[in-house]
Amino acid sequence: MMNSVVEVAGLRVVRGGTTVIDGLDLVVGAGVTGLLGPSGCGKSTLLRSIVGVQRVAAGSVTVLGEPAGSAPLRDRVGYQTQSSSVYDDLTVLENLRFFARVLGLSPAAAEDSLSAVDLGGRRDAVVGRLSGGQRSRVGLAVALLGNPRLLVLDEPTVGLDPVLRRDLWALFHRIAAAGTAVLVSSHVMDEAERCDTLLLMREGRIIAHGPPAAIKAAQGVSDIESAFLALVEGRETA
Numbered sequence: 001m002m003n004s005v006v007e008v009a010g011l012r013v014v015r016g017g018t019t020v021i022d023g024l025d026l027v028v029g030a031g032v033t034g035l036l037g038p039s040g041c042g043k044s045t046l047l048r049s050i051v052g053v054q055r056v057a058a059g060s061v062t063v064l065g066e067p068a069g070s071a072p073l074r075d076r077v078g079y080q081t082q083s084s085s086v087y088d089d090l091t092v093l094e095n096l097r098f099f100a101r102v103l104g105l106s107p108a109a110a111e112d113s114l115s116a117v118d119l120g121g122r123r124d125a126v127v128g129r130l131s132g133g134q135r136s137r138v139g140l141a142v143a144l145l146g147n148p149r150l151l152v153l154d155e156p157t158v159g160l161d162p163v164l165r166r167d168l169w170a171l172f173h174r175i176a177a178a179g180t181a182v183l184v185s186s187h188v189m190d191e192a193e194r195c196d197t198l199l200l201m202r203e204g205r206i207i208a209h210g211p212p213a214a215i216k217a218a219q220g221v222s223d224i225e226s227a228f229l230a231l232v233e234g235r236e237t238a
């Protein structure tokens with residue numbers, strides 16, 4: 001089969017009476033893919049469509065050859081939303097064991113996930129007392145339960161300091177190197193350079209797709225923010 005993990009064709013999504021995504025086509029492969037764009041451009045909506053929790057008006061979303069959200073994908077796609085979905089009053093390990101049970105996985109899956117995010121040393125810490133970066137890694141560990149083939153992360157680095165952000169991006173690359181495709185959204189343009197492949201999104205459309213260096217070269221600029229602006233201006237004057 002092809003190397004694509006996600007295939008989106010002609011996707012249209014309407015939210016609250018407004019068309020948020022209109023005719024979007026996209027292929028996502030292995031490695032770390034960054035979905036970057038300003039707040040409100042539709043990143044979360046696209047990720048929700050890929051995970052299969054978004055009602056779509058038209059088009060198709062296929063993940064690992066199956067329709068998005070279908071039963072065979074249940075333990076093959078991990079998803080971390082913007083809001084924390086872990087229990088503050090449970091320990092790190094208790095949280096992971098709970099979610100492992102919900103997914104029908106063995107307690108050993110909780111241990112595997114814990115070590116994948118380097119949280120073994122904090123296994124007995126109550127989540128409510130962890131730092132922001134550690135909490136974020138607990139959420140990531142939950143999404144990694146069962147060793148999914150695709151990990152979808154919605155703005156996981158928001159609110160974190162630069163050191164923690166750098167550490168998390170390093171972790172995404174380790175996860176990708178171990179064979180899980182990582183699709184991560186951000187509205188911070190300086191995170192672009194950390195991605196193998198970039199998807200630049202604006203107003204419900206993908207305006208550029210490729211390695212950061214290729215996107216910059218195509219626009220003749222030295223940073224992604226300038227490339228984004230050049231692409232927007234090019235469209236407005238076209």
Ligand SMILES: Nc1ncnc2c1ncn2[C@@H]1O[C@H](COP(=O)(O)OP(=O)(O)OP(=O)(O)O)[C@@H](O)[C@H]1O
Binds near residue numbers: 016038039042043044
């Ligand atoms: N539940 C909802 N009902 C109606 N409209 C919504 C809903 N959620 C989001 N929208 C609208 O859909 C559009 C895209 O929102 P979305 O959350 O996908 O953007 P985003 O790029 O992820 O933004 P952010 O970076 O701020 O999370 C926005 O115009 C938003 O106002």
